[in-house]
Amino acid sequence: MRIILLLLIAAFVMPLSNVEAQKAKTIDELAKMFDASQCKSCHAEIYAQWEKSHHARPLMGVKGGLMLTPLALKKGEKGSTAFSEDDPKKMKISNFPCFKCHLPQAVTHAEDSVAVELTEALLAKDSEKVAKLQITCIVCHNEKAIIHKRELGGPEKGVLYSAKEVTSHPDATFKTVKKSAIMNNSVYCGQCHGLGPNLEFDQAFQCANLYGSYLHNYVSGGGTQSCQDCHMKKGDHLIAPNFNDEKQTSELLASALSLHVETLGYEWLRKANTYTPKVVVTTKITSNAGHRIPDG
Template sequence: MLALLSLPDVALAQQKARTVDDLAKMYDVASCKQCHAKVYEEWEKSTHARSLIGTGRTIGGFQGMIRAGLMGAFTKSGVKDVGDVKVEHLAQCFKCHLPQISDATDEVARELVKAYLDADRATLGKVNVNCLVCHNTKAILHKWQDGEPEKGVVYGSKDGPHPDKYPAMKNSVVMKEAAMCGQCHGTGPNFEFPQPSQCATAYGSYLHAYIPAGGTETCQDCHMKKDGKGHLMPAYRDPDMAKRAVDVDVEARGYKFLLKAGDSIPTAVVTVKITNKAGHRIPDG
């Protein structure tokens, strides 16, 4: 017996991407490069541009979540193999690593899970956190007040026409605020999901420690404006960021430990003091 979808359900399914390639096309930002070449080049080198691949540990982390979590310890998830995976099973991770998954069907979720299990970097590299994610999908926080992000609109610092396939620009009141970044580089456990996980807490420690201590800079000040690295948005792996983030003082004192006459052992006492100067706890994401 066939299960029938209502007309609204059919329309919704038709609007959603059914393959990773469909989703990549839906969020294609290649045209941004024509006018914003420098910004685009910075972004291409950033971790955001490889949000599903990330650093050396990211793919392994996802593989562990899938094998040991969804297909293992999370016995009530309903996932025994790739064919059981739905978008909802990836939501707690893809909320940040791929927010546009909400515009995809379960078929895309399964394709990405298979890519992780196969360590298929080519497929995982097709979609990412790009211009459209930040300048549209995540550009409005207070949706009851300001509404949902509008299709065809690029959100930034002003209103006006936009010479591209996205024909309009609108001001986003959060684009220059730390809260913009806090949507993903968050405040702690994702309690809104069926299987909460402790993930990034950078914005939480920024909000509850750095600001009360008198801090005045935003995420954008430190990760974009200083050193002029813009949309590269470097973090702890960048030498300049690491130097600004911590002070390291090392004091060493050497002496000889005399076990018995004529038998001394060269010894040293080393004291290392590391002071966090960042606007949040480190390391964090």
């Protein structure tokens, strides 16, 4: 009876606590490993914010696009990439370098069969299946929470990391919340909202430059605000912008950029008795953002 009970308990907690022990073979298994839906019961507001965020749909692009589709295309086909293969069955996790940031748990916790299944889903335009792959609470509050691994060790199993410590966290799996050294620091976001070219891959590519811009153009000019100061005010886990919300995105951009316009109308004298009616418009855009616009 005791053995049966232990097996039952093990089966119940496996989706979250067993992420270190085995790799997911399917999209469903990977989604289940990092499923954070249980967080909703206590953190309903934060969860609702996250659900609308790009972190909740990291493979979906803007307005429902399937942004990884070019990688899934058959090698040589119009629109395919250097990462594409001539057969979807040949696709591996390493064929999706975008996982580095768009699905970091796939790099550490997924078998190549997940890459094959994703490729087939992308080719079939199966948005519902692709949408299962998310950057969940567990990805940020465990997987990406430590960058000083030589000094502090890697993220511990069954532990969440946050801006503050919670000694007793009422959850069956994550019973402790430890303070992360970096969660309030821009470098935390900089892990993915990047520095420039990703030169560590066998085929270099470039996605976001945002953290590089922050370091070299904002901090260097005396800026002191963090990413979190502006994009996570009051702990907002939408982490705007949400490009699917046009009104909100326009308002955010308007708060970051100001436009000043001056005009002048006069008659220009090029030579004696020859006047040219002329209009001159001068514009000035100023930014209070901590990074270049646009970037990501």
